[in-house]
Amino acid sequence: MIKTAEKEALAVAPISAHWRSLAEERCKTLGERLTAARLGAYAELLAGKRALSAYDLIDKLEKRQDRKIAPLTVYRHLDFLTRVGLVHRIESTQSYLPCDHPQHPHESQYLLCTECGSVEEVHSKKLESTLDRIVDAHNFSPARAIIEVTGVCQDCQ
Amino acid sequence: MIKTAEKEALAVAPISAHWRSLAEERCKTLGERLTAARLGAYAELLAGKRALSAYDLIDKLEKRQDRKIAPLTVYRHLDFLTRVGLVHRIESTQSYLPCDHPQHPHESQYLLCTECGSVEEVHSKKLESTLDRIVDAHNFSPARAIIEVTGVCQDCQ
């Protein structure tokens, strides 16, 4: 499946079999290609443990692969990863975070700690239904809902 | 109160007495200064009727005042206007919108139409309380909640 990796042995951040197979499966069902470069970007995001900006990701990939990488390259990978649901974009910090449960695509809500930079992904059916009712009441046809709460997390208080 | 305006007759977008007095009152209670430049930026946002990007605002102000304006100047005005609650920042489009009800500061939710660019500001106590409960359940201490729904508005369907 990943020919390029075999040929060039592109340096990739450590990635557990769990996330790797999840990513492969998700791409297979969508008929999308999980190339070495895309997997590399995904692995780097997973290794980061926090949300990374696009340029943070570029830095990490450049060090890992010891070569220059153009912004556009990384943005294309990020577009892909968000399109297939493996990665979410955090709007309020313009950064990117691997999704908790890529198995079933979903809307998410985020708790963003301004102290340690950690991001907690939460899922509330109640919140979603409440938002649905509001949207309905305004005859608005929703495409995407962004819910992000900034503050201080449990550990930093 | 606005000395500079009297001296230089800085060109300012039309602004109704209603919004003007609201802005003056709000600044007075906060002990902040509503200068001509700040009022000018606010008036321009009000005249725009849609959310404006910082650089859109720069263009409009430059045309109105027939001179160059540095980005930093406008960003400082925007910082001020958001700080006193006269203007909100829309995170998902990186743009700025005059607030509906600056009288009583509040969290807002937004419905953003991708067709016509209109922004509807809504307020739901129910949504806020639901979000509060979620945040409490995670022992998270919230500072600001961003709720933005992108989609297609009633008129554009």
Added chain:
DNA sequence: AAGATAAACGTTACACAGTAACAATATGGA
């Protein structure tokens, strides 16, 4: 009213975020 103090403003230069256009390469299917 004059001077001290702090806030606001202006200027230059820069860092970060994201995209357009086009060429080169790799991939999957007939």
Added chain:
DNA sequence: TCCATATTGTTACTGTGTAACGTTTATCTT
């Protein structure tokens, strides 16, 4: 294998936002 398509690379660019520093303006005190 050859072709159509998708992906990647390169260069250059626009848009968003800030740092540092000096000047002007307003407010407060005397």
